[in-house]
Amino acid sequence: xxxxxxxxxxxxxxxxxxxxxxxxxxxxxxxxxxxxxxxxxxxxxxxxxxxxxxxxxxxxxxxxxxxxxxxxxxxxxxxxxxxxxxxxxxxxxxxxxxxxxxxxxxxxxxxxxxxxxxxxxxxxxxxxxxxxxxxxxxxxxxxxxxxxxxxxxxxxxxxxxxxxxxxxxxxxxxxxxxxxxxxxxxxxxxxxxxxxxxxxxxxxxxxxxx
Amino acid sequence: xxxxxxxxxxxxxxxxxxxxxxxxxxxxxxxxxxxxxxxxxxxxxxxxxxxxxxxxxxxxxxxxxxxxxxxxxxxxxxxxxxxxxxxxxxxxxxxxxxxxxxxxxxxxxxxxxxxxxxxxxxxxxxxxxxxxxxxxxxxxxxxxxxxxxxxxxxxxxxxxxxxxxxxxxxxxxxxxxxxxxxxxxxxxxxxxxxxxxxxxxxxxxxxxxxxxxxxxxxxxxxxxxxxxxxxxxxxxxxxxxxxxxxxxxxxxxxxxxxxxxxxxxxxxxxxxxxxxx
Numbered sequence: 119x120x121x122x123x124x125x126x127x128x129x130x131x132x133x134x135x136x137x138x139x140x141x142x143x144x145x146x147x148x149x150x151x152x153x154x155x156x157x158x159x160x161x162x163x164x165x166x167x168x169x170x171x172x173x174x175x176x177x178x179x180x181x182x183x184x185x186x187x188x189x190x191x192x193x194x195x196x197x198x199x200x201x202x203x204x205x206x207x208x209x210x211x212x213x214x215x216x217x218x219x220x221x222x223x224x225x226x227x228x229x230x231x232x233x234x235x236x237x238x239x240x241x242x243x244x245x246x247x248x249x250x251x252x253x254x255x256x257x258x259x260x261x262x263x264x265x266x267x268x269x270x271x272x273x274x275x276x277x278x279x280x281x282x283x284x285x286x287x288x289x290x291x292x293x294x295x296x297x298x299x300x301x302x303x304x305x306x307x308x309x310x311x312x313x314x315x316x317x318x319x320x321x322x323x324x325x326x327x328x
Numbered sequence: 329x330x331x332x333x334x335x336x337x338x339x340x341x342x343x344x345x346x347x348x349x350x351x352x353x354x355x356x357x358x359x360x361x362x363x364x365x366x367x368x369x370x371x372x373x374x375x376x377x378x379x380x381x382x383x384x385x386x387x388x389x390x391x392x393x394x395x396x397x398x399x400x401x402x403x404x405x406x407x408x409x410x411x412x413x414x415x416x417x418x419x420x421x422x423x424x425x426x427x428x429x430x431x432x433x434x435x436x437x438x439x440x441x442x443x444x445x446x447x448x449x450x451x452x453x454x455x456x457x458x459x460x461x462x463x464x465x466x467x468x469x470x471x472x473x474x475x476x477x478x479x480x481x482x483x484x485x486x487x488x489x490x491x492x493x494x495x496x497x498x499x500x501x502x503x504x505x506x507x508x509x510x511x512x513x514x515x516x517x518x519x520x521x522x523x524x525x526x527x528x529x530x531x532x533x534x535x536x537x538x539x540x541x542x543x544x545x546x547x548x549x550x551x552x553x554x555x556x557x558x559x560x561x562x563x564x565x566x567x568x569x570x571x572x573x574x575x576x577x578x579x580x581x582x583x584x585x586x587x588x589x590x591x592x593x594x595x596x597x598x599x600x601x602x603x604x605x
Contacts, residue, residue, distance in 0.1 A: 163399075185450055197399065259377070263380075266381030291340075291345045309343070310336075
């Protein structure tokens, strides 16, 4: 019964990946042992998810700001993803995996109390203060990768997260809303706020260096 | 639209996430309001600075192996029903209780080797981003691929759909301030599908669309500037191939998911019709 339900759901979703999976599933049910079925599942999982390991590692590394933790989180996230892989019917494997990486990272952050995630922060845009830096000055300093990295690392985790998803992964607002678990309408204002904060930090650093 | 609204929507406009109507209103406002236009320029500069300056932390090879072997372990344990195996499974799932459960089963000399590799990887990963920040080329490659993917996704492959070079070329010439060559390559197995206007690296460019069997090739063309590289290049990223060349007048970037060989053939066919000078 469960198999029938799953098959129907997958066909509803009308994407080729799920169809392929359902076909495999049916074959396995008929002919193979449980172990072989799991190996099949693993092969299908690896094919879908391993290509996104760079994205997973990059996000975890930015959220945790620590290489060892990032690697632990990626490993844990892949294990979690594999366990719930049967529930994945979409075609956007990267967004699905990044959601799990994000949640696993926050679990560790909370555990280490490295960040107070309960603090609600202001989504309003504050434009004061950062207009003094000209586009030319920012462009000039954008070559300084170390400065950009430092500035990003200084931001609260929610801002780092949204900047990485937008600028390093090039994800759409819809995908970002899904991964960061915020309403789609909030994505733009949060990005705006994150960029403003970054600009302010850069402006501060640039004028201090002068 | 007033300044306050424009400021509020500026990020959405910058990211191309607004509906066409609102985008047009902002565009109009930016043309009319010098202050907002400057703010928008600053914002664009910042967005580029982040994309270009922030390091992308690729997964080290050691992590790939570790993830794959932990997945293998998870499957192996699931198939067997022994108590010891279940215990091992539990330690895998609660990583916070016991880190790197894969290690104890490996002999110590392998452990030493693994430790050396991990150490080297950590050293390398902490130094590499500093030594090799993403170049403007990589940034351009990202834009090119994004544009290629978008053109296939949004049902907006061409602005002018025609296999006739004498239809596509005049159309492009009226839209751009340069006259891009539009050769007919159908006899070489690359029929022309059409042309499109695109916006890359802060200027308008011509995008020609050719077909290779079931695949599409986007050929981006713009007049060579001092910052464009003159040497030939081949880049592979995210399963896409990019081939770059330039002649006296124009810079070319071909982007597609066809094989490198096909893309090089395409370049050669193109250069036979449009000899470099």
